[in-house]
Amino acid sequence: MGRPTVAVIGCGPFGLATLKNLLEEDFDATAFDKRHSIGGVWEFNENVNYTSTLPTTVSNVSKYKSCFTDFPVPDDMPVFLSASQVSDYLKSYAQNFDLYRHIRFNTEVRKVERDADNTKWQLYLSGEKGEEVIDYDKVVFCSGLTALSRVPNIEGIQQFAGKVIHSQAFKHPSDFAGMKVLVVGLGNSAVDTCTELVGFAEKVYVSHRHGMNIFPRYCKGKPLDFHIRRRDEAIKHALAAIAPGLSKKLHDMYVQRLTKESFNLDPAWRIHPPPSILTHQPTISDSFVDCLQDGSISSVVGIRRFRNGNGVELVDGSVIAVDAVIFGTGYLPDFGIFAGQDLTSDPKTSEHGDLGYDWGYRLPFPRLYQNIFPPEYSDSIAFLNNWAFAVGTFPIADLASMAIAQVWRGTFALPSREDMDREIDVNHLWLRSLAKEESVYPAIVPEGPWLHWLHKAAGTGVNENLGYGLQGWLFWFRNPRFCNLLMGGVASVHTFRLFDGRRKKWQGAKDAILRANDNAKLYIEKH
Incomplete structure (x- = not known):
């Protein structure tokens, strides 16, 4: 059968993490970006149709929470990175994991549609090689959370x-x-x-x-x-x-x-x-x-x-x-190039109400299981542009793409299509219940259950070893000081790569966690 081919659309933090994690699981993955460089919003761009940070922008999340799970921000960088420093960090990540040779820059994906045999996804490309149509087994949309202005x-x-x-x-x-x-x-x-x-x-x-x-x-x-x-x-x-x-x-x-x-x-x-x-x-x-x-x-x-x-x-x-x-x-996720596929459930037609946006602005709900998979094509399509809550995006992009890789490898099974649709309906009811009191962003997720599911799908071992079941108590009994540091110290994202599991473990995770806590302690003492 050969290695499954996967197209990754976008080379910001979401796309880079996805490309790296798919390659790590032996997928034949290629990333596309219409810009000339990696970085997404973190690479300043004069084009008024491209969302980007300004040269003066500073990250809102510290380097301990806004980094990838197996690639710490260097110690000599400040606690809150400037936009250019984030861009440099992303480029270092791509170099470290040899991603550049799997990326095609200056190439826009204009449309993604099913082929006539219903077996492949056709990408319609426009770029340095002219107009192209290339078939892929699977596609991950990583256009980011700020693709379309609202x-x-x-x-x-x-x-x-x-x-x-x-x-x-x-x-x-x-x-x-x-x-x-x-x-x-x-x-x-x-x-x-x-x-x-x-x-x-x-x-x-x-x-x-x-x-x-x-x-x-x-x-x-x-x-x-x-x-x-x-x-x-x-x-x-x-x-x-x-x-x-x-x-x-x-x-x-x-x-x-x-x-x-x-x-x-x-x-x-x-x-x-x-x-x-x-x-x-x-x-x-x-x-x-x-x-x-x-x-x-x-x-x-x-x-x-x-x-x-x-x-x-x-x-x-x-x-x-x-x-x-x-x-x-604000912004909207971009589903426009997913041609011929209706991903949405319009709240205006529902007995449960709508999202209550100011000025009568209404948004449909994307029908995505765990805000990632369309039930009809969960074995070949994934979206990493439709979730939001108050954490650093880098580690969550990393964790979510680990989960996608394990699902598509076949090591973690999704529910039946009927059960996925049922869970989507429950999630939409939850959103509408929130909207009874105030406006709600449709990509908000129930943080606890969603993170728990991502860890379970990715196979990180975090749920088991840092939970309150038997395995969690055994881990605490064997490593009480370290466990207390994990639970009460800096909530280091390197914990996602610490334990044995289905996704690739990082041998440097424990040292990175200890170093992050030591650095944080020194910082607090100085200030």
Whole structure:
């Protein structure tokens, strides 16, 4: 039969981890990227249709949680990497695992469709070799979480005389020098856009309809994610399974207290009350609140409509005149090139309601088992662009691609198609139950069960050795000090490669975990 051929679409962190893990399991994998280099959003790109970080961007997650499971960030790099340092790290990863020779750059995948015999997937390519059609056994879509910009349709927007863009097209804050700019949204893209404009724009407004959980990178003298220990996560997940309402309330109280301890929030800014951390990713910024305090950024309510000329009417009836509007209203995953396949279930047609987006904006639900596999083609199609929660993306991309590799190797069986469809329906009901109270991003996953499933599918041994069953207690009895470090120290992602299992074990995992905890201890002592 030969080695199964797999096409990986995209060479950002998701694509690189997927390519590496598939090659490691003896798949004949090739990655494609329409850009000229690896890195995805972490490689600055002038093209306004490509989402990318700015040269000044700094990672929101520390290097201990924002790295791959068998490739630590070097000790001499800072705790929070700049965009260029993340890009360099990704290139080092590709070089270390000899990935470059399996990548085709400057090659766009325009369409993926089933062949006439229903046995292969045909990739329609356009690039340096001209137009091509190549057959593959399997395809993984790794276009990332920020492929398509999302812009709401607000009354009068076509008549607005000023400049209107999405934050995807925001590349140079100097382009807005001397302007009055209204930024819409309160997520990471919007807040980063606001702070980048300070010092260039004459005036910066931020318009938002609800609050947000906002944190600095350092909280109580240590990186924010140091506060997230594996033991705390295990307790949270267990409580969520038993009493989800209580778990949500307690978790929200904890994260909101961290915000209040980190910032002196003026009620006039309407940062609090925020939506639940369960339904919205937090916003990370070291300077946004300071800018609100000194007046360089002004918080205003949501937009009601645009007026002719440069007027913007807000929901409280006030009108402001601005020269430009930048929508930091988020992104959508891209399913468009999966030709002829309807992956969605439209919440508008459901008795359970919709997602409650502002401005009447509605999104369909992708029908993906575990937010990855379409049930009809689970043996040959996987998506790594449809999940979100507040953790570093690199290790989760690594873990999820390990799971895909084990499923397709046949070492871990998926449920029947009927059972997958049933579980998808349950997940959609969960999303709609959350949406009864506030808007919800459709790719939010139930964190505890989802991570548990990924570890189980990948065969990492984490569930068993760090759980509270017999194997977990035996591991603690034999290694009490190390086990306590794993549960109460830095929640190192190298734990995913520590234990024996189906995926490849990394012999350096224990040393990397010990080094990460030693480095973290030294950092805290110094600061």
